[in-house]
Amino acid sequence: MSGVEHSDVIVVGAGTAGLAAASALVRAGKSVTVLERKPYVGGRAYSYEHPALGETVDSQHVLLGCCTNLIELCEQAGTAKKIRWYDEQTFLEPNGNASTIVTSDLPAPFHFAPSFLSMSMLGWKDKVGLARGLMDFFRGYPAEDTESVEHWLKRTKQTELSIRHFWGPIVMATLNDRLSHCSTRYAGKVFHELFVKSSIGGRLGIPTVPLSEFYAAEARMIEAFGGTVRLRSSVEGLVQERDGRWRANTADGAYMADAIILALPFEQTQKLLPAVRMNEEYARGYEEAKDDLELKMARQIHSPYTSILLWYDREITDLDHAWLLDTTIEWFFHKSRIRRYAREKGSYVEVVIAGSRAQLGMTREEILSSALRELEMFFPEVRRAKLVKSGVLKEARATFSVTTGLDQFRPKQTTEWPGLFLAGDWTATEWPSTMEGGVRSGRLAAGAVVGDAMRFMAPETPASGLMRWLSRE
Structure with missing residues (x-):
């Protein structure tokens, strides 16, 4: 030029x-x-295109129903049809127990109540504490970012099991960092938008390409x-x-x-x-x-993210995605099913480790062997399937950490x-x-x-059900 x-x-x-x-x-x-x-x-x-694998690879990024600006951008560009939406999410324990949350016909903020009540991964004491904690976000989320999620969990007397099986996984997946590093202002926004404000905010959208x-x-x-x-x-x-x-x-x-x-x-x-x-x-x-x-x-400051990419000769599960509890790997995406590959092509799987600072100093073989051992705990078919090829993606600068006091x-x-x-x-x-x-x-x-800061902003997800009167937004 x-x-x-x-x-x-x-x-x-x-x-x-x-x-x-x-x-x-x-x-x-x-x-x-x-x-x-x-x-x-x-x-x-x-x-x-990964030169050694001969495959197109990426780390997993998802949308949520409350991502109104991203959704609108996709609609404008014609890619909204390339998002697969899920209303049901599965939490798996290594012992084989599965708990599912799905929206009911009850009005917000009670739309997830039947699912929470039936969760086998939590006891009654855990569920009572969880309900009490979510009530903190009925009217919105903290205006100040002075308290860490770790401190909030202690202050609201959340149980160790609810932290391991609910609060911790949600924070790690959405904020990509440990509880002690994250501000309750942003975690509170996540819980308010996903589980309290409306019945559509917590929908999970995954690109199919x-x-x-x-x-x-x-x-x-x-x-x-x-x-x-x-x-x-x-x-x-x-x-x-x-x-x-x-x-x-x-x-x-x-x-x-x-x-x-x-x-x-x-x-x-x-x-x-x-x-x-x-x-x-x-x-x-x-x-x-x-x-x-x-x-x-x-x-x-950055928070890293590690993806383990696995190709098997057969399908290892009929789940498209799942939360993996009590292990280093935390989230499972069955990309071959999400992208609707032919079944005879086998399983293309991604498992994720969020906030993966420890993995930055580990070798590919160390990360892979640990992930494979843990994956077998959830999906026994892994033992019978043949691993055709594998890859490990470390993203040292995946996100920034929403630490307390960062807003200023x-x-x-x-x-x-x-x-x-x-x-x-x-x-x-x-x-x-x-x-x-x-x-x-x-x-x-x-x-x-153009001199009008809000001109191009999409409307926020509207409060629904009882939240139209309870929310301060």
Whole structure:
């Protein structure tokens, strides 16, 4: 490319945040250029061809019924039909016991009550404590993020078994971190949205195609509305010109726009900030503002995620997914069933270890052998099936940790510098580190660009049943 390419807005990064920002702006009539350094879109929600396995692999990402912005984005791009929704979830114990939760006809917040009452994985004392704990979130979730989930569990006298079989697994799956690391503000939001507020908030949605294919439709939508998505375009520096416009420099050329959105993980944003050059009008306050933003980013920490991918010569269970209790592996996804592969192709399975800091220092063989031993406890057919091939994916920077006190360090989408905006699930979205959080940040940044922060936001899941009067939202 030669010369300088001009547009209204440049979006740096084509993860969920960048795609959401760009799609909102192009649909509003703006010309947008998306610059992504990788050869695919989706950010951390991606898939790729594994050279050794000869398979397309990805780590599991899911949606929930309360992810209204992500669902709307998928509807706009035509990928909503590639989401398989589940109203029933199974919790498995190594001894073979299974407990299922499913929505009943009772009004919220009692729609899960029959399932909770029949759970064999909990005793009556555990269930009474669980009900008492959920009542804490009937009217919403804490406004402050000063208490850890671990402290809340002790304060509300939750039993050891309910922590192991309910509270802990839900927190690990949704916040990807240990109870002591997570703020009750965000855990409370999860419990309020999934189990209390409405009968649809806790529905589980799983993409039926690899993630890069899933999100490529968003890129095509951006281009269909006149936008440009450039892959393998790494931004090396940002310059604000004298007229206030922004120039993004890449190895292939330069791009100019009135506004720029950095839709990147916080560590990449932190690396790019020193390369920003301001015009004289704003240069004086640049260092002070940059130092404040870098201080906020310095308080962000990662939580890792490990996926074990297994291909068997036969089906090992008729379950599509399940929670796995009392073992290192915590969640089971039967991808060959979710994606409706022919049965004769066998079982393609993914098991997940959330918040997997210990696994970062372990070898592939150590992780795999442990996972296989534990998987046999839940699915005896594993012993008879032949393991054809396997893979281990470690994602050291899978999510950020929603630690207590973090809210004050999550920056807004607007910055001190006119025309420069931030997006990413780590910014101030009121959501934890999820695909929904990423989409919300992108739409908030797009709203800030056009001077109306909430313009592109989808309505929240409405309270239903009795919660229409009990909820404070």
